[in-house]
Amino acid sequence: MTEPQPSVHPAPPVAAVPPRLSAGQFTMNVLNGTAIGVVAGLIPNAILGELFKYLATLNPVFTAGHQVVAAMQFTVPVLIGVLVGMQFRLTPIQTVVVGAAAFVSSGIAKFTEQGVMLAGIGDLINTMLTAAAAVLLIRWIGNRLGALNILALPVLAGAGAGLFGLLTLPWVRLVTSSLGELILTFTTLQPLAMAALIGAFFAMLIVSPISTVGLATAVGLSGLASGAANMGVSATFALLAVAMWRVNPIGPPLAVLLGTAKMMMPNVARKPRLLIPLALNGLLAGVAAALLGIQGTPFSAGFGSSGLVGPVNSYGLMEGDTPGRLIRLVTAYLIVPFLGAFLLHPLMLRLGVYEPQDLRFDP
Template sequence: MMTSLKEYTMGDFWNQIMSAVAMAIVVAVTPSAIVGPLFQALATHGPLWSTLNTACNMATYTVPVLCGALAAGQFNFTMIEKVSVALATLLGSGAVNYSAKNGGTFTLVGMGDLINTILVTALAILAIFLIRDYVGSFAIIWDPIVTACIVGGIGMLMYPYVHLVSTTVGGMLNSFTKLQPVLMCTLLGMAFAVIIATPLSTVGLAYAFGITGIVGGASSVGTSACFLMVAYACSKVNGKGVVVAMVFGSVKMMLANFLKHPTMLIPIAITGALNGFTDSFIHVKNIAADAGFGIPVGPINAFTLMSGNIGTKLITIALIYFILPTFYGILAYYLCTHVFHFNKKEYWKVELNK
């Protein structure tokens, strides 16, 4: 049953989109987050493993298309309307880069800018609502033309300016690296814990600004701290599957929740800051390509950069990536929920069936 734009309040409209975007990210990122490291390790042992590793990595490139399709589904769009929105989202996301050199080439550059993806998705949905009553049976012609040529084109023009948000945040993070170690690790741990819970990409920021070494380690442990804090909070009101997904990095599934209740970011920030502070004495390291990752990529790569015997390395990894952030997360959750009453446990409920 088709709906009209008048049926949705501003809050409902954005909540529907954010829920769809969150689920799209979870679906696209889960393969590489959970089994990606295994296939990557086995990739050199035969074409089968190499192909499976490639498939896991390629899944993340589908985020813009999935965002558009799922968001359109939230508004009960028809099939042609759904794929038209998905088309606009891909074009305007920044995930495909065109170069006029060598006869013109198109290159996939990751999931694009998620903020721009969200804005283009919203514009495409609005466009469909506006033209629906006028195109009638010609929707199969006009819907893709309007969404691709107009909305997609607007998204491409918007992209450089919207992407400034990411580069500005990245510049701020880069300034943290010039501080003394304890303050630097504390701020980076807190910043990355919060950023991973927003539409911004910690992976893209870490890689773009060359956040490596001890700085990369602090970023990675902050990201992991967010995963475990959110997993603990979610365990109070969700099933085991959601909890496991959070441990392995699906916190963007909570985007709609964070939008409705921004105070949920407070315990995340506290957990990230405490874990970053602790890491300033442990000095875990990571390279720029992995600094924005949490569990399991972060600890795996941090392990390879450590010196010492295997036992010591395993204990250190377990301590900074699993044991301490879990303890800090429980503490932050208790303080924010039961002492200061910033949050309620119901805030962490994930509605998978919407």
């Protein structure tokens, strides 16, 4: 007879310890997730928004198309949260919890007596902070709660990080309001100096987490100030597209040219000196805006050439015949930004301000 074997009890599960990350790598993961989320959420409207808006006047079916691409912008905070989670190789439930926390703290949803209203893409800085907080909570919790994780994660990491984000949102918005006050001081200067400074400022701002459109709307930029802001943003589109062309496949430069320059935030964070040529090209574009009389409205400022919002509004505010207005627009939004880009990019390479590989987009 065989002797009975002693019963073997499985060892209790040990909470998985996620690999340690440096502060720099953690930050880059958040920035990379944000960059891809911005591209995914904004590109459809940047390409098709104005086209569908025009075609809707000819056929109502395009109204629905315009609504679809416009509404996709509202998903940007969720996309950022999900993609940040994917950068950290989280599980599916952990990833969507980060997305949910990022959405509720972005400020995109406003609670009114008529219900919840969605507006814009939210505050990207706060969205990133909340996504980072959710990831930290999830990494701390790990598998400590075992089978209860599916219940605990949405509450502890999702609602907890979301509440943290809602509490920080008013303070984070102070950054935007402070920058707005700085821009308002520019508007007190004589027109050429004002346009140059606003062009340079917005050229740098478009590669930061701060919304150029939200900031311009908040301070009510109009007239030449609005035109200079759009020209600065367009100058960055042109310079980045030129600088990225040889070190990337065709997709990333075209995406930047269409209006998603924020996808280059990780590159600027790694190499802040990239801001030097952006500011210089924005300054040149701002001067051109003053000389050519490029104007805009508070609601068109900050878009640049994205979706043709800036050029279309500038055209409507111009005086003179159609050929003359078109020549000024082409000069302002195409010739000046690209001329500056083709001059500044090789100069910056020769001076060692940055290397070609610094412009490689690695999602």
